[in-house]
């Protein structure tokens with residue numbers, strides 16, 4: 001069994017509130033949200049961290065980055081949003097599967 005919790009969510013083995021999915025990435029709600037909107041956006045391919053991404057993964061990472069503002073708009077955050085990637089123990093990374101925190105609050109309009 002795969003020990004990586006986000007690989008298990010991607011595989012449908014663990015429940016998550018999935019808000020977006022395509023062939024390469026998935027976005028789901030953080031289980032302990034620190035903002036009204038708090039998504040985790042992950043590549044389906046396992047990378048232990050951003051420091052483990054190679055040049056051959058540039059297209060995948062570009063796809064993920066371009067999807068962030070689209071997801072923000074879908075979450076009502078057309079006025080702005082925050083993104084964060086924690087990398088490594090000293091960087092505060094707790095789950096060893098690359099993920100982008102997408103946080104903010106929906107605007108009233």
Ligand code: 5GP
Pocket residue numbers: 005016017028029030031032033040085086092093094095096
């Ligand atoms: P990190 O500190 O690694 O950047 O952030 C890990 C994030 O993953 C935390 O915000 C934590 O709440 C979230 N998280 C950890 N395990 C799970 C899980 O099983 N499901 C969901 N939805 N979020 C998780």
Ligand code: ZN
Pocket residue numbers: 004005006007008045046047096097
């Ligand atoms: Zn993984």
